Amino acid sequence: MNLLSRTLLAVVLPLAGGALLAACSDDEPTGPSTAVSTELIDTVLRTSSNDVILATYTDLNLRAGELKTAVDALKAAPGTTTLEAARQAWRNARRPWEQSEGFLFGPVDEQGIDPSIDDWPVNYVDLDNVMASSATLTKEYVDDLETTLKGFHTIEYLLFGNNSTKTVNDFTPRQFEYLVAVTESFKAKTTQLYSAWSPTGQNFADTIAQAGASFNTRYTSRSQALQELVNGMAGICNEVANGKIADPFTLEDRTKEESQFSNNSNTDFADNIRSVQNIYLGTYNGAGTGRGLGAIVALRNPTLDTRLRAEISAAIAAIQNMTPSFGTAIISNKGAVEAAQNAILTVKLSLEKDVLPLVQSL
Amino acid sequence: MPLLSRIRSQVALLAVLPLAALAACGETASPPPATVDDPALSGGELTVSDITSNAFSTPAPNLGGTSLEKHNAGDAAFEATFVTRPAIVNGGLGPVYNHTSCIGCHARDGRGRPPAAGERSSSLLVRVSMPGVGAQGEPTPVPGFGGQLQDRAIVGTSAEGLVAIDWTEEAGSFADGTPYSLRRPTVRIASPYIPLPGGMMTSARIAPPVFGLGLLEAVPLTVLSMLADEGDRDGDGISGRLNVVWDSRAGREEVGRFGWKANTATLLEQCAAAYNQDMGITSPIFPMESCHGQEQAGPPDSLPDLDAATLDAVAHYVATLGVPARRAVGDPVAQRGERLFAEAGCGGCHIATLRTGSAAIPELSNQTIHPYTDLLLHDMGEGLADNRPDYRASGREWRTTPLWGIGLTHVVNGHTFFLHDGRARSILEAVLWHGGEAERSRERFRTMHREDRAALLRFLESL
Numbered sequence A: 001m002n003l004l005s006r007t008l009l010a011v012v013l014p015l016a017g018g019a020l021l022a023a024c025s026d027d028e029p030t031g032p033s034t035a036v037s038t039e040l041i042d043t044v045l046r047t048s049s050n051d052v053i054l055a056t057y058t059d060l061n062l063r064a065g066e067l068k069t070a071v072d073a074l075k076a077a078p079g080t081t082t083l084e085a086a087r088q089a090w091r092n093a094r095r096p097w098e099q100s101e102g103f104l105f106g107p108v109d110e111q112g113i114d115p116s117i118d119d120w121p122v123n124y125v126d127l128d129n130v131m132a133s134s135a136t137l138t139k140e141y142v143d144d145l146e147t148t149l150k151g152f153h154t155i156e157y158l159l160f161g162n163n164s165t166k167t168v169n170d171f172t173p174r175q176f177e178y179l180v181a182v183t184e185s186f187k188a189k190t191t192q193l194y195s196a197w198s199p200t201g202q203n204f205a206d207t208i209a210q211a212g213a214s215f216n217t218r219y220t221s222r223s224q225a226l227q228e229l230v231n232g233m234a235g236i237c238n239e240v241a242n243g244k245i246a247d248p249f250t251l252e253d254r255t256k257e258e259s260q261f262s263n264n265s266n267t268d269f270a271d272n273i274r275s276v277q278n279i280y281l282g283t284y285n286g287a288g289t290g291r292g293l294g295a296i297v298a299l300r301n302p303t304l305d306t307r308l309r310a311e312i313s314a315a316i317a318a319i320q321n322m323t324p325s326f327g328t329a330i331i332s333n334k335g336a337v338e339a340a341q342n343a344i345l346t347v348k349l350s351l352e353k354d355v356l357p358l359v360q361s362l
Numbered sequence B: 001m002p003l004l005s006r007i008r009s010q011v012a013l014l015a016v017l018p019l020a021a022l023a024a025c026g027e028t029a030s031p032p033p034a035t036v037d038d039p040a041l042s043g044g045e046l047t048v049s050d051i052t053s054n055a056f057s058t059p060a061p062n063l064g065g066t067s068l069e070k071h072n073a074g075d076a077a078f079e080a081t082f083v084t085r086p087a088i089v090n091g092g093l094g095p096v097y098n099h100t101s102c103i104g105c106h107a108r109d110g111r112g113r114p115p116a117a118g119e120r121s122s123s124l125l126v127r128v129s130m131p132g133v134g135a136q137g138e139p140t141p142v143p144g145f146g147g148q149l150q151d152r153a154i155v156g157t158s159a160e161g162l163v164a165i166d167w168t169e170e171a172g173s174f175a176d177g178t179p180y181s182l183r184r185p186t187v188r189i190a191s192p193y194i195p196l197p198g199g200m201m202t203s204a205r206i207a208p209p210v211f212g213l214g215l216l217e218a219v220p221l222t223v224l225s226m227l228a229d230e231g232d233r234d235g236d237g238i239s240g241r242l243n244v245v246w247d248s249r250a251g252r253e254e255v256g257r258f259g260w261k262a263n264t265a266t267l268l269e270q271c272a273a274a275y276n277q278d279m280g281i282t283s284p285i286f287p288m289e290s291c292h293g294q295e296q297a298g299p300p301d302s303l304p305d306l307d308a309a310t311l312d313a314v315a316h317y318v319a320t321l322g323v324p325a326r327r328a329v330g331d332p333v334a335q336r337g338e339r340l341f342a343e344a345g346c347g348g349c350h351i352a353t354l355r356t357g358s359a360a361i362p363e364l365s366n367q368t369i370h371p372y373t374d375l376l377l378h379d380m381g382e383g384l385a386d387n388r389p390d391y392r393a394s395g396r397e398w399r400t401t402p403l404w405g406i407g408l409t410h411v412v413n414g415h416t417f418f419l420h421d422g423r424a425r426s427i428l429e430a431v432l433w434h435g436g437e438a439e440r441s442r443e444r445f446r447t448m449h450r451e452d453r454a455a456l457l458r459f460l461e462s463l
Helices: A038-076 A080-098 A113-118 A124-132 A139-143 A151-160 A173-197 A204-209 A222-251 A265-281 A293-300 A302-320 A326-332 A334-360 B003-024 B065-079 B213-217 B221-227 B267-279 B308-319 B332-343 B406-413 B427-432 B436-446 B450-461
Strands: B124-133 B162-173 B179-190 B201-206 B243-247 B252-256 B377-379 B397-399
Touching: A038 A080, A038 A173, A038 A204, A038 A222, A038 A265, A038 A293, A080 A151, A080 A265, A113 A151, A113 A173, A124 A151, A124 A173, A139 A173, A151 A173, A173 A204, A204 A222, A222 A265, A222 A293, A222 A326, A222 A334, A222 B065, A265 A293, A265 A302, A265 A326, A265 A334, A293 A302, A293 A334, A302 A334, A326 A334, B065 B308, B124 B162, B124 B179, B179 B201, B179 B427, B213 B267, B213 B308, B267 B308, B332 B450, B377 B436, B406 B450, B427 B436, B427 B450
Parallel strands: none
Antiparallel strands: B124 B201, B162 B179, B243 B252, B377 B397
């Protein structure tokens, strides 16, 4: 799904009287509070932009290449093995993308990459008309098409069919051609995203890592960059709990489920919260300095840090607990779905009410 | 009685009363004292404190329960991506359109931009018309194209054409000799699906930000009328005037205040028109496709694509987005810039403070706001003219753009393109394009010392 943070942050700072009204939960001890050095903030910003964000996009780009390879192999030799390999390659590429949705700001948004990769729903009528047309299905042709005819969900639809019922015999040659073209177009987008952040490309990583530097007209303070990170994290929590889960759940309607063809929602949502966890812990797939946002929180409010780590883990567990799968749980396991929403919203609240004022004060 | 005459007589009545009271005390007439207000609270109680890319996307903090729910419902609708019908989810796109979602052009509820070289336009559209006016005073639609060029189409249908922009640099210099360069666009329509009629007028428009709109709608008409000075009776060189436009929903003339030329009277109509023209989504207010009568039109649908409740929620959403707080209020350089802004006469159109009246959405009522606009039309000179009249707005006139939030454009949208077609690559360039009624103020700026120019820009960036 094309996500944009819909954070419900609404912190008003009444400056009359100079009082800073930060909505902290004052009802528990914070533990000893230590000053945060600019060196630590710089380390956290560098870790976030390089060890987490750029690493995530690097992995996404790699997996997109593997997806393309798997689809080429499927077209060359259609069979149950190559089909399952292509499906697994889709799932593998999905993971770093979903783990990037905790930081959907910057180039992924401004360069229109997010909609190209993840727009939803699929435009079935236009897709059918493309298949029925005599157009030559190249990457360039797909590049010119609307976002709802490419990206994850179009590829998912073609590979899995409705509710994963599609067999290799259901494919037409034209569909194979389209899959090849659309995955090539997809790979170009993940490359573009990687380049946008990479030091060898447009180096947006530096725009975050060097927040507050005199040349930086976009993030004029370190605190501003930290706030951007926190808002991204709170935003994905809001999106998952109040959008991706809520929309199908409230209506008991699987047609509103994003990854309905592959039945992949539990993994998607868990990875969305892992995105939050990665920024917080300063690692991606276990690698990185480990000095994430949590390192700052731990110094200023050790109790909050301990609590938030647990809340994030609990949210991931609660998502995995929506058994047998999200699409079925919205009908037959509603308690688990509500519990997952609440666990995610708990993280969102901690980020908005406790972490945001903390970084605003730096 | 024609609309403007009605307004003038109401204003005259209001103006007489306080003057009479003061005259009785032997004092000279002066405006009532402004309510004590915080200059950082640009949106009054609807101000949000956010300096990240979410600065324009946050619900106002004072929304009550059902209002916030409606805001969130409108938010979801604003982000919905439309597809070709029939579709279970979000059907009705096109047949011709500019984008598939509101958020596609109004990214992060912020400002669009012109396309880069070789890039397809994605948040700039082109209005078109033939000379003359239609039955309700509207710009005459172009046969085969209507009032707007839709540059995309559903598969199997032809888009109306493509937008191509050529840029010409124009050099100038400040009084102190520092050079600058402005870029002037020439808009072409490439690959039209049928030949373009001779004499067709075009006007490129980037998507404006969509926060704070409810507050602007809630400024009483009488306030705008008092700010208007069509005949420049006070001799300050500024002659703002109201646009009077046809309101489809009301079925009569109303004062316009939304859009680059203030050609739309209400937010609801603005949203409905955008759905229809920009995405090909029909609604109860505009039940006919934007391309009806053209070859792209398919069989008519019995029901509108969008229902009244969703349309209402979207209008509510943009009405209740929070306004980002002003930054650096205590910064002495910005404060000096604020004084220079007033001294140069910029505040004559970019009105710093307005007060809303009673509004249908109660959270918008009686707010003291700092939008830096009078919502009036002004002649901005030959340089900025699009030569395409729009109701009472001439080819040289533009509505004063609100300045609130402009300093956050970079962090929200990753660019700093301003003015109706995004020609200005910075706030500085936007100021330098000011002409016509603003010529005097522009010259004051152009002849300022470098440090004063920097202070004025610092002030503008704090908004």
